[in-house]
Amino acid sequence: MKLRHLESFLSQVDGFEAPKWGLEQYLTPPHLAARVLHCVASYDDLEGCAVADLGCGTGMLLAGAALMDCDEALSVGVDADPDALSTARGNLDKLELNFSLLQADIVVNNGLPFRRVISEGSNFDTVIMNPPFGTKNQGVDMLFVRRALAFAPIVYSLHKTSTRDFLMGCGAAGCGKHVQAEVIANMQFEIPATYSFHKQKSVNIDVDLFRFSRRNSEDMEEAITG
Amino acid sequence: MRLLSHNVLRNTAKGVVDGYPLKIEAAEIDVRDTEPDLTFIRHLLPTISFSGLRSAAEDLGLDAAAFPASYSTTLGEDEAFLRALHKALFDVRVLEGSLVCPESGRRFSIRGGIPDMMLTDEELS
Numbered sequence: 001m002k003l004r005h006l007e008s009f010l011s012q013v014d015g016f017e018a019p020k021w022g023l024e025q026y027l028t029p030p031h032l033a034a035r036v037l038h039c040v041a042s043y044d045d046l047e048g049c050a051v052a053d054l055g056c057g058t059g060m061l062l063a064g065a066a067l068m069d070c071d072e073a074l075s076v077g078v079d080a081d082p083d084a085l086s087t088a089r090g091n092l093d094k095l096e097l098n099f100s101l102l103q104a105d106i107v108v109n110n111g112l113p114f115r116r117v118i119s120e121g122s123n124f125d126t127v128i129m130n131p132p133f134g135t136k137n138q139g140v141d142m143l144f145v146r147r148a149l150a151f152a153p154i155v156y157s158l159h160k161t162s163t164r165d166f167l168m169g170c171g172a173a174g175c176g177k178h179v180q181a182e183v184i185a186n187m188q189f190e191i192p193a194t195y196s197f198h199k200q201k202s203v204n205i206d207v208d209l210f211r212f213s214r215r216n217s218e219d220m221e222e223a224i225t226g
Numbered sequence: 227m228r229l230l231s232h233n234v235l236r237n238t239a240k241g242v243v244d245g246y247p248l249k250i251e252a253a254e255i256d257v258r259d260t261e262p263d264l265t266f267i268r269h270l271l272p273t274i275s276f277s278g279l280r281s282a283a284e285d286l287g288l289d290a291a292a293f294p295a296s297y298s299t300t301l302g303e304d305e306a307f308l309r310a311l312h313k314a315l316f317d318v319r320v321l322e323g324s325l326v327c328p329e330s331g332r333r334f335s336i337r338g339g340i341p342d343m344m345l346t347d348e349e350l351s
Binding site for chain 1: 227228230231234235236237238246273275278316338339340341342343344345347350
């Protein structure tokens with residue numbers, strides 16, 4: 001899949017009708033989403049994989065993952081906002097995608113409303129997400145990572161580069177020695193003026209694509225469910 | 227909501243032990259036949275909760291007796307069973323309706339095929 005083909009496909013994904021600042025809703029730009037997915041594919045964590053997106057918004061990352069041959073039928077987008085999910089559903093129909101959607105709040109709830117899939121140990125192969133940056137609610141970005149690691153052994157997540165030292169320093173999102181964290185790419189997140197308090201037309205924010213991986217899924221059980 | 231999703235969903239509210247399987251009250255169902263990938267279904271087999279599957283099949287008036295009460299290694303050899311399993315897990319979708327917790331009776335709505343599993347503050351603390 002050529003980068004520009006993926007990007008042009010993703011430009012058809014509808015964004016938030018009325019973004020909510022409380023949820024730090026920003027549409028992942030197609031340009032950025034395409035690059036994130038190429039990175040994930042280069043680690044062989046996409047094709048044929050059951051993928052989850054926590055805070056999926058209108059479904060940009062999963063739409064791209066589907067086009068790059070993730071296992072759509074086993075893939076799920078989770079979001080707390082019914083309006084975003086309604087747009088996501090429109091995107092599914094319009095682009096003939098086949099992943100599932102679920103409304104749940106992974107911030108206040110202790111993870112996802114799922115039973116553990118015992119024999120495999122994980123509900124998903126890979127989580128790919130662009131969580132809230134934690135600008136409004138401090139620490140929410142790390143909480144997303146912790147929750148994600150409870151349901152998948154590999155997590156790809158976008159974070160502000162300005163928080164890199166903090167994320168690495170606090171032991172891979174609070175999971176300590178049980179999780180390996182590395183920055184696999186540095187990218188630009190172009191945020192168009194979305195909210196009324198945005199003075200400039202658009203700003204570019206430096207973001208890191210993190211790859212978190214579990215070292216030992218049994219040992220870390222306690223660390224991630226806290 | 228596919229029955230594959232239903233097969234993992236549970237009520238995680240405080241005080242609820244299993245919250246599983248959720249009873250399905252379907253108002254609108256859509257069935258779309260797709261071609262099964264038998265190798266893939268075999269691979270999924272050990273991860274399926276058969277109690278959850280049978281409960282869902284009963285709720286939707288499907289043939290619950292087509293599914294065993296528990297997993298066994300010989301299931302993968304039965305092609306007719308694998309096809310029935312594929313149909314139940316992937317082809318049947320609940321578009322409108324509710325999921326009801328077997329322990330607390332709490333109802334979760336399904337709208338436009340999306341289950342709403344949001345809990346209130348009281349249910350979390």
